[in-house]
Amino acid sequence: MSAQNIYDDPTFLAGYVTLDRQVDGLDGAAEWPLLRSMLPDMAGRRVVDLGCGFGWFSRWADEHGAVSVLGIDLSTKMLERARSDTTSATIDYQCADLDLVELDPDTAELVFSSLTLHDVRDLHRLWSQVAGSLTPGGSVVFSVEHPIYSAPTTQRFETSEAGDRVWPLDNYLVEGQRVRTWFVDGVVKEHRTVATYVNTVLEAGLVLDRIEEFGPPAEDVDARPELADDRHRPWFLLVGATKPA
Ligand SMILES: C[S@@+](CC[C@H](N)C(=O)[O-])C[C@H]1O[C@@H](n2cnc3c(N)ncnc32)[C@H](O)[C@@H]1O
Numbered sequence: 001m002s003a004q005n006i007y008d009d010p011t012f013l014a015g016y017v018t019l020d021r022q023v024d025g026l027d028g029a030a031e032w033p034l035l036r037s038m039l040p041d042m043a044g045r046r047v048v049d050l051g052c053g054f055g056w057f058s059r060w061a062d063e064h065g066a067v068s069v070l071g072i073d074l075s076t077k078m079l080e081r082a083r084s085d086t087t088s089a090t091i092d093y094q095c096a097d098l099d100l101v102e103l104d105p106d107t108a109e110l111v112f113s114s115l116t117l118h119d120v121r122d123l124h125r126l127w128s129q130v131a132g133s134l135t136p137g138g139s140v141v142f143s144v145e146h147p148i149y150s151a152p153t154t155q156r157f158e159t160s161e162a163g164d165r166v167w168p169l170d171n172y173l174v175e176g177q178r179v180r181t182w183f184v185d186g187v188v189k190e191h192r193t194v195a196t197y198v199n200t201v202l203e204a205g206l207v208l209d210r211i212e213e214f215g216p217p218a219e220d221v222d223a224r225p226e227l228a229d230d231r232h233r234p235w236f237l238l239v240g241a242t243k244p245a
Contacts, residue, residue, distance in 0.1 A: 003097045003121065004188045007053075007075035015183030025056040031143060031214040031236050035114070038141050038210055038240040042066045045109035048133065050098055050126075050142075051116025055082030055091070061112070062088045070108075072096050098126055103133035113142040115236070118150060118189045123196075127204035137245040140206060146213060146234040150178060150191040157229045167233045197237060206241040214238055 006012050020028035029035075043065035049058045052071030061069050069091040073079050079093050086093075098120045111130045120126055130140060149155070151172040160166050175196060180187045201208060213234035216227045 003074055003099050003119065005074050006184070006187050007073075008077050009184060012183045012187070013077055021056075022054060025054075026060055029114075030216060030220070031238065034212055034214055035141065035143055035238055038212070038238060039112070040110060040139050042110070046070075046107060047110045047112060048072065048103065048108045048130075050111065050113035050130075051119065052082060052093065053078045053114075053116075055086055055093065057112055057114060058082070058091050058093075059086060059088070061110075062091050066090070066110075068092070070094060072098065072101060074098070101126075101129060103129045105132045106135050108133045109135055109138045111138070111140045111142075115143055115145065117142055117197075118144045118191075121190060123190075123192070123200045124203070127200050127206075131204040131206060131243060134243040136243055138243045139209075140201070140241045140243075141239070143214075143236045143238045144197065145189065146237045147172065147192060147194050147197070148233045149235060150189060155180065157232070165229050165232060167229075169233075194237060197239060201239060201241045206243055209240040209242055210238075211240075212238040 007016065016022060026032045042061050045066050047061045047066040047069045049069060049071040052058050052073050055071050058069045058071040067090065071082060071091065071093045073095065074097050076095060079095055082093050099122050111134060117123065148169060152168055152170055154168055157165050158168055173193065175192050176190070178189050178191050180189060198208060198211065214236040215234040216230050221227045221231060
């Protein structure tokens with residue numbers, strides 16, 4: 001099964017670049033403070049950034065002391081921009097499909113991935129590559145669209161007869177592809193349960209450190225009332241794990 005390379009679609013990309021997180025980078029990503037709190041100290045680490053996109057995290061890791069960073073992405077357009085925004089010689093970008101990539105064994109102390117693994121078809125294979133690439137004691141930190149968010153047939157709040165706002169969760173246990181409209185029609189994402197995300201990590205021999213379910217905090221809703229519905233279900237699942245020493 002080949003990966004969908006929607007980020008090379010000019011219409012999709014024209015919409016994607018307008019997102020806060022692509023205009024302002026990590027500071028424009030609401031979950032970044034939480035994700036950052038799950039990361040180890042970058043100093044001296046060799047870092048791999050799976051689905052690096054424009055390279056925001058790759059550059060942050062480099063600026064915070066990583067000795068090398070390898071950013072991997074399928075999209076030549078994302079990598080073009082990542083390369084043009086990067087001056088550090090210790091960051092390398094590679095064009096590869098995470099469903100096929102071969103990672104060199106024992107070469108990384110941190111494997112990071114932000115909002116990409118829900119695009120990967122074969123997570124078992126990827127975790128086995130990741131676990132092999134980590135040195136003992138090395139870490140994995142990743143975020144994905146939360147499964148409660150990714151599951152429904154219709155990703156849209158409804159109002160119940162009682163007047164409550166409701167996220168119509170259905171098909172949660174039915175794993176597999178969801179075809180969405182996101183800037184363009186036909187964007188394919190893989191829905192998996194929370195248990196599958198956690199168990200695929202454990203089956204690769206990693207030890208779970210932390211799991212978080214991110215949605216906008218109450219203070220953000222006070223400042224931006226249009227986010228009120230988003231307190232009903234999380235946006236993202238965040239996971240941290242370690243390869244035993
Ligand atoms: C939502 S973007 C996230 C980019 C970046 N991690 C960030 O948080 O800004 C997802 C990225 O994953 C890449 N991607 C999707 N499927 C992929 C695959 N099978 N192999 C490699 N990269 C993939 C896309 O090209 C895109 O750059």
